[in-house]
Amino acid sequence: MRKQIVAGNWKMNNDYVDSEQLVSKLREQYIESETEVIIAPPFTSLLCSSNLLKGSRINVAAQNMHYAENGAYTGEISAGMLKSIGVDTVILGHSERRAYFNETDALLAKKVNAALKNNMRIIFCFGEELSDRKSGNEEAIVEGQIKNALFHLPASAWTNIVLAYEPVWAIGTGETASPEQAQDMHAFIRKTIENKYSSALALDVSILYGGSVKPANAKEIFSKEDVDGGLIGGAALDVSQFTAIINAF
Numbered sequence: 001m002r003k004q005i006v007a008g009n010w011k012m013n014n015d016y017v018d019s020e021q022l023v024s025k026l027r028e029q030y031i032e033s034e035t036e037v038i039i040a041p042p043f044t045s046l047l048c049s050s051n052l053l054k055g056s057r058i059n060v061a062a063q064n065m066h067y068a069e070n071g072a073y074t075g076e077i078s079a080g081m082l083k084s085i086g087v088d089t090v091i092l093g094h095s096e097r098r099a100y101f102n103e104t105d106a107l108l109a110k111k112v113n114a115a116l117k118n119n120m121r122i123i124f125c126f127g128e129e130l131s132d133r134k135s136g137n138e139e140a141i142v143e144g145q146i147k148n149a150l151f152h153l154p155a156s157a158w159t160n161i162v163l164a165y166e167p168v169w170a171i172g173t174g175e176t177a178s179p180e181q182a183q184d185m186h187a188f189i190r191k192t193i194e195n196k197y198s199s200a201l202a203l204d205v206s207i208l209y210g211g212s213v214k215p216a217n218a219k220e221i222f223s224k225e226d227v228d229g230g231l232i233g234g235a236a237l238d239v240s241q242f243t244a245i246i247n248a249f
């Protein structure tokens, strides 16, 4: 049975003190349910966040990692380092990393391998640009991103993969894909996985939607059959908005 997940990507927001305040408030206001809740603070706030969340059902994820175990990669953080502070989930492939840090499908495949080798769970992001949608290429782009970074994996690896479909044109823009657009793409993604692996595997993969999810639209988007939750950016920085989105399930 696939999980329902709401994950908050803080991006480069919240210093140590802000993070402690936000996490404490979240812990107070969060009502436990079947939905898994994940927050992804910046690296400097991972440890304090997981300490503050000990004993709660909210998990902590990193926003990125390097593919090497260690070595001369100034400024980078490895899977082993994340694991050493108890972080075992990582977001990979976010469109901002693809756009601003030149992360390609080939690089992401290496990061995916490194995360899995370290027994980490991956929230793998992908999605088309507005120009792709306008030219009717959104399915081909999404299929390519998934295939290139993930289809070399054996079926057994997929227990550690969560997918996050995030149309680039909807991220941080206030423009959301309609619930129907999200459902259509999620169904296409599930079919693509079924074609490569099996129907049982495809039915077990959680596929999150990301792109301007807010309390006002979350319920309708989450009600769609193939939408298993959300990856939330801006609204995850506000505890009342984030908890309202969690409660939308």
Ligand code: PEP
Binding pocket: 009, 166, 170, 171, 172, 173, 174, 210, 211, 212, 213, 231, 232, 233, 234, 235
């Ligand atoms: C994101 O960055 O993953 C995201 C979905 O951002 P926002 O919710 O702000 O559009």
